[in-house]
Amino acid sequence: MMLRLRVNPAVWCSVPISHFTSLPLTPSILRPLLRRHNPRLFLTRFSASSAVHNTSLSSSSKPLSDADFLPFLSCSMPTYPLKVAVLLSGGVDSSVALRLLHAAGHSCTAFYLKIWFQEDFENFWSECPWDDDLKYAKAVCDQVDVPLEVVHLTEEYWRNVVSYIIEEYRCGRTPNPDVLCNTRIKFGAFMDAISNMEFDYVASGHYANVIHPSADQMDKPSVLELSKDMVKDQTYFLSHLSQNQLKRLLFPLGCIPKDEVRKLAAKFNLPNKDRKDSQGICFLGKIKFSEFVARHIGEDEGVILEAESGDFLGKHRGFWFYTIGQRQGLRLPGGPWYVVEKDIKNNVVFVSRNYFSFDKRRRVFRVGSLKWLSGFPPDQFTELQCKVRHGPSFYSCNLTMEHSEDGHEDVAVVHLSEDDQGLAAGQFAAFYKGRSCIGSGVILESWDDQGFPVCQKAIENAQMEDKSKLGKPIKIKVKPESGMKESKAKDDTEIHDKLRNEEATVVEQIREVSPDEAMATPSMKWLGSLKKKLLQIF
Incomplete structure (x- = not known):
């Protein structure tokens, strides 16, 4: 069976994130998912005959009490039955979310989103895991007789996410595809595709919690709160949603830690109970990101200069292959080397071995394209918390609002309580008040006019039109072993101190808003794991 929906495709054109706002949805108490403008979408019933079967996956689950x-x-929301559309990826998290909603007595329909590439990547399709994803999704649905639909969103994903990512990298910024995918595809174009099916809510396997107002307070906004699992929490990726999108969402895993989700998968005897969590960018499959960038932006050889000396160290394939803080792919001896700045106009990448020195950290930056989850700015811009990347750590922060240079939007000047080394233009900064995520914006290029200090000689060499005059790359001297050990010891001390500060900050912040210590206190297990990984990196 195929259902074809058609409306005006011009509405979802590819535009810069600074100009992107979700189209408003008509409020409704009983049936929130109403029609709004969207491009052409296709829904296909995934029948047993079209599934790729594996007899080892078809074992029946033991009934649970x-x-x-x-x-x-x-x-x-187990209090009364609902009609729920469940996004099912074939992974463990979304599968457990489906089974919990089914156990709660809701009428569920599962949807698998197909966002594979256009013609120029056909040769990669055989390497991607979509067939396996669909096989597992179908097997999970078969266990409880839940229908599975396949939604084809290739064109929408390409136009609203991939093309934007390409343009941002071409401009030297580092976009976040996960935030865009949630805002524009999973809870944007997909909601449009099912708008005439009268679902009460859309659910997924995200680690977040949405607190909806009671029936007698429907004029109040829904609130996005941190999940019980502070390490897996995904509110950062959901921070740019609109209130109209948030009001329609259910996240069954928001009250459950990850280890319990795995145990539930075993109890439900899910066919994918032992499947590893997916990694990487969702639309790439097994395609390397560098291959994707090379295919769609190309390569343009440029020079790598040391920020402190201006020395010519080597060559690169194009500045768009690198982001601030990156250490992989530079292929320079005597490291570790880190990308610290980029000259977009002259296609020059500046690197340093002193990326983590105190005088080069930032605690003030600007954020544009602001979106507040309640639909309105917060009452106060002080005593907030901020995440500048996905993870369990927060900064305390204050915001100062100002108008952008073109006067078309507000810009927030963010003052962090402590320094951060890895601020990258194009990434999102999410803001919190206690356990509630209140909104987010995009980090702009201009912080407080204090980027990594690039010396005058490096600037002059970067601006040199004929780079052949730089001669051959210098022979890089390896740092003395004693100096390296001293530097590593200093870095280790800083990391230990930062971990202790993060633990204290997170516990203190959450204790202020919730008496539930089980929900609030991050376990020493993940702190130890985080420390171990950081020490391995540095």
Whole structure:
């Protein structure tokens, strides 16, 4: 069966994020998912005959008693039956979310989003895991007789996410595809595709919690809160949603830590219970990101200069292959070397071995394309918390609002409580008040006029029209072993101190807003794991 929906495709044209706002949805208490403008979409029923079967996946699950799943239903609205559209990827998280909603008594329909590439990447399709994803998704649905639909969103994904990513990298910025995918595709174009099916809510396997107002307070906004699992929490990736999108969402895993989700997968005897979590950018599959960038932006050889000396160290394939803080792919001896600045006009990448020195850290930056989840700016811009990347750590922060140079939008000047080394233009900064995520914006190029200090000689060499005059790359001297050990010891001390500060900050912030210590306190297990990984990197 195929259902074809057609409306005006011009609405979702590819525009800069600074000009992007979600199109408003008509409010409704009983049936929130109403029609709004969207491009042409296709929905296809995924029948048993079209599935790629594997007999080892078809084992039936042992029936569970109420005592097995009732403690895990608090984020699944179990009080009365609902009609729920469930985004199912074939992974463990979304599969457990589906089973919890089914256990809560809701009428569920599963949807798998196909966002594969256009013609120029056909040769990669055989390497991508979509067939396996669909096989697992179908097997999960078969266990509880839930229908599975396949939604084809290739064109929409290309126009609203991939093309934007390409343009941002071409301009030297580092976009976040996960935030864009949630805003524009999963809870944007997909909601449009099912707008006439009268679902009460759309659910997914995200680690976040949405607190909806009671029936007698429907004029109040829905609130996005941190999940119980502070390490897996994905509110950062959901921070740019609109209130109209948020009001329609359910996240059953928001009240459950990741290790319990794995245990539930085993109890449900899910066919994918032992499947590893997916990594990387969702639309790439097994394609290397560098191959994707090379295919769509190309290559343009440029020079690598040391920021402190201006020395010519080597060559690169194009500044768009590198982001601030990157250490992989430079292929320079005597490191580790880090990308610290980029000259977009002259296609020059500046690097340094002193990326983590105190005098080169930033705590003030600007954020544009602001979107507040309530639909309105917060009452106060002080005593907030901020995430500048996905992860369990927060900064305390204050915001100062000002108008952008073109006067078309507000810009927030963010003052962090401590320094951060890896601020990258194009990434998102998400803001929090206690446990509630209140909104986010895009980090702009201009911080407080204090980028990494590039010396005058490096600037002059970068501006040199004929780079052949630089001669051959210098022979890089390896740092003395004693100096390296001293530097590593200093870095280790800084990391230990930062971890202790992060633990204290997170616990203190959340204790202020919630008496539930089980929900608030980050375990020492993940702190130890985080410290171990950081020490391995540095």
